[in-house]
Amino acid sequence: MLNNSENENTSIPNGKEGLISKISEKTKSYHKETIYGIGDDSAVLNYHEKRTLVSTDIFVDGIHFDLMYTPLKHLGYKVVVASISDIIAMNATPKHITVSMAVSNVLMQAQILEIYEGIHHACEEYQLDLIGGDITSSKKGVSICVTSMGIANEEDIVYRKGARPTDLLCVTGNLGGAYMGLQLLEREKSIFQSTGVQPKLEGNDYVLQRQLKPTARLELLNYFKTKEIKPTSMIDLSTGLATELINLCNSSNMGCEIFEERIPIEDDTRKIAAEFGIDPTIAALNGGDDFEILFTIELSNYEKIKNNDFFSIIGSINPIDKGTNIVMSDGNIIPIKTN
């Protein structure tokens, strides 16, 4: 846990004690469920008679992020978004997170605190209590492990496995933007490395924001509640649409059909994709990091949702023997494959 006593017999970052007290000072509590947060061996939570949801992810530099072009605040923010998306994708409300970090001495204390600024920012935005963690040194590189906990009434929880034939397949927001942001950052990095020319990123705010500071779709939970809709299945798009569609269909033992023209892709994403000679549909199908939510609802809910602002109906669920297909704009029907 985030306290000043762990691992003192190992080489730890200098001034760990001061670091942790600085982090604690800026850690607010938003929830009555938090009985005790940072400072003892464990945190103590009171989840009453609700169900407890738990999800954990590890993020590693050079694999999930590149310290060369990732602002540290954004990094802190993004790992929290990525983690709580898994709770939201169960139709549950994220409430608590722990963050553990192994950092090499390339990062100064001020830089670790910058990561935590992003974490605290995400906590404020999504009303999360940071209740513990660990900070230790690594020989090389940075690893950040985030565990999210949330709550739901048992009857509200939505698994991946519940999709049924004729259910509508829906996806929040729009897709492929984070992937195009990544392509842009990678290109400018490689130009900078080979020529020393400073990155040109102006005018591309949208896709950069999608990559560096994605949004968790917390408002979806409230939407479902207000409309009295319970999705039949849900999954988050940490990976591309193609992989997660197949995961959802496999879990539900179903097939599906989606329509290329219905996949929501922002104009800015199309513009950058054209510049890179990438088919925007491919970016949407195979690009990751959008953290949108893919879900299915019963066809009978169509009237309730048809004019909604923030998700699109991209297709529907079929029996498994029909396969998982995409109907292209030219009318061709192609099996969906993962990259």
Next chain:
Amino acid sequence: MLNNSENENTSIPNGKEGLISKISEKTKSYHKETIYGIGDDSAVLNYHEKRTLVSTDIFVDGIHFDLMYTPLKHLGYKVVVASISDIIAMNATPKHITVSMAVSNVLMQAQILEIYEGIHHACEEYQLDLIGGDITSSKKGVSICVTSMGIANEEDIVYRKGARPTDLLCVTGNLGGAYMGLQLLEREKSIFQSTGVQPKLEGNDYVLQRQLKPTARLELLNYFKTKEIKPTSMIDLSTGLATELINLCNSSNMGCEIFEERIPIEDDTRKIAAEFGIDPTIAALNGGDDFEILFTIELSNYEKIKNNDFFSIIGSINPIDKGTNIVMSDGNIIPIKTN
């Protein structure tokens, strides 16, 4: 979460999908509280009206363990023990763990499964449900992040802060063994590296076991229950006795006096300490990784506990103005300092 859909757009270990299904197959469920474990975006738990305890730690190769002499099974076992010790140190029962791992390609799939063998072994021994995690690649090195969750009745939870003057200071098991085991392993590693002479480890099983396969003191919870004792404060000894005593005293705003001759040290530990020219008291005070539990109980409980088998009374709590001191065997009184 431990499923096969995360991070597919990054370089992940080959055959991740097969790996996860192998891990899932060997993952048993011991608790009715586990509604849903590995396989969706989040795990789902039902903690009824109990309190939820959460603790998280990150372990890094070259810092917390050395892959050169740490058997992978033991590594998996030890990280679980280290993590659940934090739950036990709140007088709570660990029930669930998540394990996230970032591994470089120095580890083959078979070796990752060996780590999981140790994790599953610990799960069986301490009756824990492994409910999720993440496996991803790292550019270099291995990081393992374990989050433990447990339950307790609200009135049973013991914090660090409750120690009061005249309370008895007690510690489970014995101390310094893990530290001496580490010294032995480090010496043999350095001999092997400089001369190629194979390590001589025979006859030192006890301290090696203390370092490589430590024990979590789960049975202490039952002892307290049977004897109807609620400790006034508790903390686990992941670090040495000296640091944790000071942490406990600081949290409680108290001082303490312990007696050198009462610090439990095994004969095998003394023997190796003598061989290394290390004062065994120093090993006990400053050595880490013992994962014993330090706790205080009211003096009025003395009759109930005086003949117990598995913990020692090493001193008592004083008002803060008396300081935190150790009475040496020669009668000298020395302030306790952390290393």
